[in-house]
Amino acid sequence: MKKLALSDEILMKIEKPARYIGNEFNMAKKDPAAVEVRFAMCFPDVYEIGMSHLGMQILYDMFNRRDDIYCERIFSPWTDLDKIMREQNIPLFALESQDPIKEFDFIGITLQYEMSYTNILQVLDLGQIPLHTADRREEDPIIIGGGPCAYNPEPLAEFFDLFYIGEGETVYFDLIDRYKENKKNGGSRKEFLEMAAEIEGIYVPAFYDVSYNEDGTIKSMKPNNPHAKEKVRKQLVTNMDDAFYIEKPIVPFIKVTQDRVVLEIQRGCIRGCRFCQAGNVYRPLREHSLEYLKDYAYKLLKSTGHEEISLSSLSSSDYSQLEGIVNFLIDEFKDKGVNISLPSLRIDAFSLEVMSKVQDIRKSSLTFAPEAGSQRLRDVINKGLTEEVILKGASEAFQGGWNRVKLYFMLGLPTETVEDMEGIAELSEKVAETYYEIPKEQRNGKVQVVASSSFFVPKPFTPFQWARMCTKEEFLERAYIVKDKFRTMLNKKSLKYNYHEADLTVLEGVLARGDRKTSALIEEAYKNGAIYDSWGEHFKNDIWMKAFESCGLDPDFYTTRERDLEEVFPWDFIDSGVTKEFLKREWQNAIGEKVTPNCRQHCTGCGAMSFKGGICYEAKN
Template identity: 50%
Template sequence: MNVLSQIEPLLLQVQKPAQYIGGEVGSIVKEIQNVDVRFAFCFPDTYEIGMSHLGMKILYSLINSRENFWCERVFAPWTDFEALMREHQIPLYALESLDPVQEFDFVGFTLQYELAYTNILNMLDLAGIPLYAKDRGEALAPMVIAGGPCVCNPEPLADFFDLFVLGEGEEVELELMDLYLAMKKSGATRQEFLRAAAQIPGIYVPSLYKVSYHPDGTIDAVTPEEGIPATIQKRVVDDLDKVFYPRQFVVPFMEVVHDRVVEEVLRGCIRGCRFCQAGFLYRPFREKSPETINRQCRTLCDNTGYQEVSMSSLSTSDHSRLEETLTQLLPYTESHRINLTLPSLRVDNFSKELMEQIQSVRKSSLTFAPEAGTQRLRDVINKNVTEEEMLRTASIAFAGGYTNVKLYFMMGLPTETLDDVAGIVRLAEKIIDCFFETPNRPKGKMVQISISCATFVPKPFTPFQFEPQVEQEELLKRQEHLLSCIQPRHRKKIKVSWHTYEISRLEAVLARGDRRLSTVIEKAWRSGSKFDSWSECFHYEIWEQAMSECGLDPAFYANRIRAYDEVFPWDHLDYLVDRAFFVRENQKAHDAKTTPHCRSACAGCGINRKLGRNCF
């Protein structure tokens, strides 16, 4: 049932109607009679955000590379179009066929951010799919699944999903769909398929595990049913030069957040920053060769017509052959007038030569992420960046024509003091002084420092998963102290911003939560909560009320210290980094001792040992 006739009369009543019609260049439409398995890839946020997501681009092309599989895109409708959909009884639909999502075999969500959880329920409801997995009967379809970084602790959503995919999806996704097709042909029930899927490495079926609790609310045990694995190990792609990568992206009709070619140059991170979940979730560290990067960039630019390429990674300048890569790629980008951007550059390996290579095609603000204002606190978080390195890099950049510097910090880090907070301003002022001390700086221009302070959120699978989040009253005290430290003569040169505390607190609650939060999420959604990551839509009082009605305390999840031997909601999920390593790193943090990055010395995280790989 195509919904085109229903939506056409409504499109001019909403903002950005192009996001609801499909038909973009690069989108893939197949003859339904030739398709055996249909996959609805659902991004639980708006089109302009979801169309920027690299994971969707990869899996969309991968699944569609199989003639008998069809992957289509689905995004959360903004509130104006949702209201019209509900008024006119239009179900949630996919963009390629404009068919209702309920008709698909798989309804797959990517979990990128905890504050999108209510959007998932809203999309399921719009699709006419029962919210709870237990209410979907024995029919095989639709099978509601999820992947992405938040799957490292999916327990707050466990009651809503049939299964989760842990780790990297390029190989396991097709394995899962092949199994589904075989069991679909044999007439298998939903439960039969789920038990079989649970045997695929990397597949977690939450309904096959029982959680018990201690009287104090902490977890006693997570117990699998007979014949089901006790732990589920994430999937890892071994060779990035051989793994599937798209030759074409869907090119949107409207502007999206990252409207460009995105080339993934490496996965993982060698650094080991103790607050950074991505740095541990995406281990081990793997690079693409310069030849592969060059070939894929050229192919994507030629096929999409994009005039900008972004090299994507957690730390682009840690690529061991970056300058060689740029030497190969720059003649093409320069001759075709393609802008090349290199986000995630490290200040400790930012060289004059690197700046000279990129400045001809990229001139914008310089971005540092010191994360902490003093060397002591940077040692606590294992940032392994010194003030001297930052000032040296700033000097190189100022000499190269840069005048704007963005500095990213976190407040509320473990062991943080008011002196650490004041150190944020001291560092900004030293960078200002560095600008005026640079002889060949841009003349007639003023330096501008933008300080952004996020509230620290303790996350699973990090050395700080044991730590409490700072209370709001204390955070406000530190924010006021920060502002008071800015000298009057620098107030026009330094701009400060920070995130809303309540948003960070909810993120902490959901990040380290357990299955009891499923009812909280449902209550919050039924009370009107959605698009919680959008400040104009966020209402923390709804969540407070939902927690209270469920007899749960946000402080239990966000603001308490967790013992090293506590059973965490995610302990049955194996992301291959040893828990003993996280404990050691946490202890070193409290002693303000650093750990060298992976190329300097192996810290014994355990992941390469488990995978049978060699460390550097």
């Protein structure tokens, strides 16, 4: 039996020791001495969050199918263990072998959320790996970043040897095979990075120089190595049924955030919401076939013993075979005690009919995401939802037995007015009123409408990347306007309003839109105690404000500053498929309050169809 990296004495002192011992059901077990490449897959957050991430499970299983690769897992130690590891100089270790991660060939870090950036430095620091790529020795692991935040990798450029832009199932094996070849030939670390830079979708920050204008904006970004490309083109799966998918997910000993089987039904989205980064960078839409999903539903439930299966997608209602897969799951598994979860559904008659079959109405609430309180602002963001549709959906839900509704909004959207803000309370009131318009005998107790608003962050590769962000004070002022309006509503006892943390949102905006200068900011904040910033109880805004001052950076430069249409962005060297010309056109459509049809209605020439395998509805029909 393997020896644990942590003693029994330490395990008894810390919260949830099962986070660190491995040996879960379906965990990969190999002899480290019998493989050629050791790959540590890292999620820079606590175990329960990381083990809920589908992408990490897919790549873990994919790598371990190869006999020459042993893929293991790393998560950020929680604050209690972090303290002990520093005091006792215990190096961070992988769960499977319990070996120090500094002994691995690769560490692949998932970049899921900007507020996890200090946790990345925690992992490297506890792993006894130099933070800066320039300081790493030949024997140190190659540090790779991938995931949605890799679409602007520049704030992390100092810390990563390379970034993988796009979906992980495509060129990873090519990368690893080149590593093996270089190792066999006695090649250096730099020689491998040069080989890696030749692969489509791989970005090596050290091979690029950035120059700046006098006002601090980027003048140019050019390769300084002949192996590096002018444009790094994202990689994506073109035929979903040919793509690798996990058959035996790891089953944790403890309850994790997503404690269920996840069946991915499609990638991409047809909707074109102008604030949504995922909807743009994951274009074009690509679907799994019904037969493929039926097969994997059996495999996943059998291999895990889970009693719930979730259909995963950015917009599940848009999957063309949704009725078929839902009816199949109900017919095959409902009587076996398996629950079916359907996130990301648009509220229409079919969706409500489906949900009434698969949900316990008495226990569940329905979620709508109008995003904006007025029709004018929903047109600006291209949400594609009218008030009539929202209220009709709410009415049908209430008639179907639901009495709890969650409404999600954003504050600080471009062109937002006081009327738009107050519209959040007014729309919530109208939703509650629809409950009292149905016959009393059809009602199910008292109605509850919970409205929540996050604060808007303009993300890279969206039409809103040119928009300014609000200041912390502006965000809070808008939240107070909405809160005050809720107090005047007739049904205020049935209404509840929550809003996000404003200072956290401002920092998220800086890191989402940052350039290479913000690497120093992240490091300064980390060294002064910033960690687990996405966890409200651990976020310390004063540490970050002092870091801005120490680094001579102004947060307003990255957030509230107006962008010229011709400005060079830190992420412009990436080809995401969606062209900058299309995004400019959509930005101008937003300012003009002009709605753009979704992909199923009309092809708007976004550029994503340059990637073969997507579904272009205009071309099909």
